[in-house]
Amino acid sequence: MRPQPILRRAGLADREPVRLLLADLGYAIPAGVAFDRVWSELLGDERRTLLLAELDGRPVGFACFSRVPLLHLAGDLLVLDELVVAAAARGSGVGTALVAEVVREAERIGARRIELTTNRQRESYRRGFYVRRGFHEAGSAVMRIERP
Numbered sequence: 001m002r003p004q005p006i007l008r009r010a011g012l013a014d015r016e017p018v019r020l021l022l023a024d025l026g027y028a029i030p031a032g033v034a035f036d037r038v039w040s041e042l043l044g045d046e047r048r049t050l051l052l053a054e055l056d057g058r059p060v061g062f063a064c065f066s067r068v069p070l071l072h073l074a075g076d077l078l079v080l081d082e083l084v085v086a087a088a089a090r091g092s093g094v095g096t097a098l099v100a101e102v103v104r105e106a107e108r109i110g111a112r113r114i115e116l117t118t119n120r121q122r123e124s125y126r127r128g129f130y131v132r133r134g135f136h137e138a139g140s141a142v143m144r145i146e147r148p
Helices: 012-024 033-044 094-109
Strands: 006-009 048-055 058-070 075-085 113-116
Touching: 006 094, 012 033, 012 048, 012 058, 012 075, 033 048, 048 094, 058 094, 075 094, 094 113
Parallel strands: 075 113
Antiparallel strands: 006 048, 048 058, 058 075
16 A cells, blocks of 8 residues: 655745755746745735645645636636646655645635646646546637746
8 A cells, every 4th residue: 555645735944845846847947036936925825725745754746726716607716726746756646635635625615616727748638637536628728928
């Protein structure tokens, strides 16, 4: 039987482990003032939750999700903004545990919908990770304006 990850809310001291997890997923996340500002802002926002997953006391994954009240839903949308599992921990149940906690939180607050955006080139998408956890692909298009 494989060990179950311990999930807890992330705190200020978890900034560097989360930055390293993002880098492990391939994001070029610079250490510095910009990252620190966003990290502090997320931790201080009551509509955002950052969960850290640990195995044997080591950070191996995290999820950041947001509660967004929407008029057209007449309720809340829970957005899984970021989900990262260290390469060495993929397939160990860490991602499943994090998603399950997000779903529990959505149920607890009575959210009408849970959404996420993922890259179709990611291994998790190609393996059907999200589909196996109850998500389906919506007909929506992601439209964006990139800003430096």
